[in-house]
Amino acid sequence: MAKSALYHRIQGDISASIASGEYAPGERIPSESALADRYGVTRMTVRQAISGLITKGLVTRKQGSGTYVLRTRQPARALNQLTGFTEDMTEQGYRPTSRQLSNTEEEAPEHVQEWLELNNGAHVIRLERVRFLDETPTALHLVWLPLWLAPDLVRRSMDNVSLYQTLEDEFGIRLSTASQRISAVRASAHEAEVLKVEVGSPLLYTEKITRDENNQPVEFVQSWATPELPIWVELQR
Amino acid sequence: MAKSALYHRIQGDISASIASGEYAPGERIPSESALADRYGVTRMTVRQAISGLITKGLVTRKQGSGTYVLRTRQPARALNQLTGFTEDMTEQGYRPTSRQLSNTEEEAPEHVQEWLELNNGAHVIRLERVRFLDETPTALHLVWLPLWLAPDLVRRSMDNVSLYQTLEDEFGIRLSTASQRISAVRASAHEAEVLKVEVGSPLLYTEKITRDENNQPVEFVQSWATPELPIWVELQR
DNA sequence: GAGTGGTCTAGACCACACG
DNA sequence: GTGTGGTCTAGACCACTCT
Known part of the structure; x- marks a missing residue:
């Protein structure tokens, strides 16, 4: 078995949704609370998943507004x-x-x-x-x-x-x-x-x-x- | 007022201790539990502080062992x-x-x-x-x-x-x-x-x-x- | 076995933007 | 005002190293 942590699975799902275009560049992804509900976990766990996506340069957080998919213009x-x-x-x-x-x-x-x-x-x-x-x-x-x-x-x-x-x-x-x-x-x-x-x-x-x-x-x-x-x-x- | 978040203060303290040589390269810094006690916060807060230090390339975590100060790169x-x-x-x-x-x-x-x-x-x-x-x-x-x-x-x-x-x-x-x-x-x-x-x-x-x-x-x-x-x-x- | 970091829960209050 | 992310609590159990 590879990574079994919940946050890894969530990270992978969001990552895939971005890659597939379901979450398009510039768009807002579901809120942390919404994701927490969807996966049956707490917000802390969702935040851990999203933090990884930020490190990877896929999304950015804006306080009071939401989490947005970054425009990736080319592979890097x-x-x-x-x-x-x-x-x-x-x-x-x-x-x-x-x-x-x-x-x-x-x-x-x-x-x-x-x-x-x-x-x-x-x-x-x-x-x-x-x-x-x-x-x-x-x-x-x-x-x-x-x-x-x-x-x-x-x-x-x-x-x-x-x-x-x-x-x-x-x-x-x-x-x-x-x-x-x-x-x-x-x-x-x-x-x-x-x-x-x-x-x-x-x-x-x-x-x-x-x-x-x-x-x-x-x-x-x-x-x-x-x-x-x-x-x-x-x-x- | 600048940053008032607790984890920022903790981050700054550890960072300063590394800069001053109190925590030397290759050495282990106090455990998360110890730091949590010292600052009267929970481990989650200490982890948030340390995560920032990892992003900055100052320390690295080793499961089951501890958190270590990275060797500072001499030239650049x-x-x-x-x-x-x-x-x-x-x-x-x-x-x-x-x-x-x-x-x-x-x-x-x-x-x-x-x-x-x-x-x-x-x-x-x-x-x-x-x-x-x-x-x-x-x-x-x-x-x-x-x-x-x-x-x-x-x-x-x-x-x-x-x-x-x-x-x-x-x-x-x-x-x-x-x-x-x-x-x-x-x-x-x-x-x-x-x-x-x-x-x-x-x-x-x-x-x-x-x-x-x-x-x-x-x-x-x-x-x-x-x-x-x-x-x-x-x-x- | 003791101590460490890794993960997670189930809440809470705050700062900020206006979806 | 409502919903968002930002921060934090007070625990818990697990995986791992051996300091």
């Missing part, structure tokens, strides 16, 4: 929580797919050793995938994992599979925190070919180090995304 | 809270300067009207500045503000001045939240000239809408930054 990577590409896009009502370009075991290059805090000569899994949104290539992901963490991952096909789900469900790895560095680069020949853009066109480049609950490095990811997949962040002062 | 932490360029860079030990290119009053273009939720024909202040780090141009900022918010801002020179500080100190505007969208673009002739880069070279492009405590739009900012000024983010699952 949400940066307020650590989520994978698959979860992220599914939440926003897109259909994410991926194609594995390569999945190999090799000795860790120096910069990867450093990020993953590995010793000289340590082996890693190198997984390269193209990410598609509704058939359009939108990002190239190059993931590096310590080999001992998920030894037989290299023998699997990671086409259309959520890496985070796999790590959690099959290897018992629970991700906890990540640090991410975002910059802009020119598309190389390889990136341009894979993403169907011109060589030299601007790409969003991010480097991310993800850690588990014991603060041990789990993955180092390099990502090249087309400008059509911007990053979205909600900030608080 | 730009995107977990709403801060201005000046504060941000000063904190990191740089010497930020800025030069005003223009500061005018004009009718809001359509896309600005939309972001700032203004009526047709409303006037805005348009402030364009180059940001320098240790003499090197690193970002071009184009800020749009509703004219009525800060009517005489247009008659000031904003060279080497923190806009956020000015808004807060002299116009009594207290910023609260922001939504930011990050993408990559090619440098236009104007941007290239100002930032001393080649036309067509990749830039980090961000659009930000900042709101005050009443959720009213205060500023819409477009920013073009060189890849030498990357963005750092800390995430939690």
Whole structure:
């Protein structure tokens, strides 16, 4: 069984209603009291569900007025929580797919050793995938994992599979925190070919180090995304 | 009067204890029950306070174990809270300067009207500045503000001045939240000239809408930054 | 087993907007 | 005035870690 908490179910229902267009952008969703009645829970529980949707950038609250669906103009990577590409896009009502370009075991290059805090000569899994949104290539992901963490991952096909789900469900790895560095680069020949853009066109480049609950490095990811997949962040002062 | 909610006070106290080093990075803070007792509130209220600290990237919860202070990122932490360029860079030990290119009053273009939720024909202040780090141009900022918010801002020179500080100190505007969208673009002739880069070279492009405590739009900012000024983010699952 | 955070109940009063 | 979200109480039981 996955998440069994009531608020998760409510969150999922509202999320689905937004994705399906039942709750349209700019529109008000049912009041907290109404939702509480509908699900037979208290308002606190409904609020917990809605708080999650706010973090995900799906809705906003206006005191005395209601809770409104935000206008999502285009798909975006949400940066307020650590989520994978698959979860992220599914939440926003897109259909994410991926194609594995390569999945190999090799000795860790120096910069990867450093990020993953590995010793000289340590082996890693190198997984390269193209990410598609509704058939359009939108990002190239190059993931590096310590080999001992998920030894037989290299023998699997990671086409259309959520890496985070796999790590959690099959290897018992629970991700906890990540640090991410975002910059802009020119598309190389390889990136341009894979993403169907011109060589030299601007790409969003991010480097991310993800850690588990014991603060041990789990993955180092390099990502090249087309400008059509911007990053979205909600900030608080 | 400022925020009077109990959880805000508790949040501030914990935040201060972390800043002062009383709760050191990696250490556990007092349990929710202990804090509830100390402040004479229920655990729910303490949880609300801590939830805010998690959003800000200050602490993390571990079920069955406790709530821990996160390791503070040494080099930079730009995107977990709403801060201005000046504060941000000063904190990191740089010497930020800025030069005003223009500061005018004009009718809001359509896309600005939309972001700032203004009526047709409303006037805005348009402030364009180059940001320098240790003499090197690193970002071009184009800020749009509703004219009525800060009517005489247009008659000031904003060279080497923190806009956020000015808004807060002299116009009594207290910023609260922001939504930011990050993408990559090619440098236009104007941007290239100002930032001393080649036309067509990749830039980090961000659009930000900042709101005050009443959720009213205060500023819409477009920013073009060189890849030498990357963005750092800390995430939690 | 003791202590921690995760979830939830069944209410309450308040601040705010005007659906 | 009515309905909305914002805050809070005083409990409860559960899942998890081992401080």
